[in-house]
Amino acid sequence: MKKEPILYVVATPIGNLDDMSGRAVNIMAISDFIIAEDTRKARILLNKFNISKKRVVSFFEGNEKEKISGIVKMVKNAECCSLISEAGTPCISDPGYRLVKTLRDDGIKVVPVPGPCAAIAALSASGIASDRFSFEGYLPKGEKKLEKFLSGLENEERTLLFYESPRRIQKSLAVMIKVFGSRKACLFREMTKMFEESIFGTLEEIRRKVSEPVRGEVTLVVAPPEKKRMWDIDFGRAVQVIQEETGISKGRAAKLAAKITGAKKRDIYKEALKENEIR
Numbered sequence: 001m002k003k004e005p006i007l008y009v010v011a012t013p014i015g016n017l018d019d020m021s022g023r024a025v026n027i028m029a030i031s032d033f034i035i036a037e038d039t040r041k042a043r044i045l046l047n048k049f050n051i052s053k054k055r056v057v058s059f060f061e062g063n064e065k066e067k068i069s070g071i072v073k074m075v076k077n078a079e080c081c082s083l084i085s086e087a088g089t090p091c092i093s094d095p096g097y098r099l100v101k102t103l104r105d106d107g108i109k110v111v112p113v114p115g116p117c118a119a120i121a122a123l124s125a126s127g128i129a130s131d132r133f134s135f136e137g138y139l140p141k142g143e144k145k146l147e148k149f150l151s152g153l154e155n156e157e158r159t160l161l162f163y164e165s166p167r168r169i170q171k172s173l174a175v176m177i178k179v180f181g182s183r184k185a186c187l188f189r190e191m192t193k194m195f196e197e198s199i200f201g202t203l204e205e206i207r208r209k210v211s212e213p214v215r216g217e218v219t220l221v222v223a224p225p226e227k228k229r230m231w232d233i234d235f236g237r238a239v240q241v242i243q244e245e246t247g248i249s250k251g252r253a254a255k256l257a258a259k260i261t262g263a264k265k266r267d268i269y270k271e272a273l274k275e276n277e278i279r
Helices: 022-030 038-050 064-078 095-103 118-124 143-152 169-180 203-209 235-246 251-259 265-278
Strands: 006-010 032-035 055-056 081-084 111-112 135-140 161-164 184-189 199-202 218-222
Touching: 006 143, 022 081, 022 095, 022 111, 038 055, 038 111, 055 064, 064 095, 081 095, 095 111, 118 161, 118 184, 143 169, 161 169, 169 203, 169 218, 184 203, 199 203, 199 235, 235 251, 235 265, 251 265
Parallel strands: 006 081, 006 111, 032 055, 032 081, 135 161
Antiparallel strands: 161 218, 184 199, 184 218
16 A cells, blocks of 8 residues: 655755754655755765765756646655755745645645754854744845835844845845844854854944955844834934034934934934924
């Protein structure tokens, strides 16, 4: 009698192959085939653990729609198979979740084999509050889209986790500073690899310290906004006093008030405009 088919969702190392668990190796060894986001990297991993003759099926963002029905049939006709991503835990910012959903809708058993995950690894070593967090995946491309996206998270009270390309991290940090202001954050790149690096500080400090060109995928942990008793400060009056004492423009006075209080320049500037209207 044929056994009930099982799909194992297997976490693999994000860099250092020694992070592969014994259970993960055993599951892949007994699998009828491996479903992989990157077949080339899958072969490197399989060769490392002497599973070199295993069949590997390609499934990545771009071919998932045309391949999903065929892979579902393969899973149903197998006893067990494994799903792996390019690195880390499958279905986290990759198309694997679509396959898992389809199989679950069809009543197929899906079992996780836990292991490395870049977002969780970064959070654990960031020194930033980890009791409540929101994983936001890869940041949108384009400055306007990114600013709109981040503005929607401006008042989020949970720690934020992001993935970003090394080619875009400088520009993304600049937009974050514009939207989030001076928040604590921790940037990780090349985690578990030879040139592993983490930078802790404010977003501005991190942007200054990040060398060009950045190499290796980036994981960024951003602290929630600090809770300040903003109602105790008359920002409109503060800007007026700074202007009177220094003779600088309203915009520069608002920027100075933002540095002193930690509030956002644009919020202070709005209050300054209201102060003018009242007068």
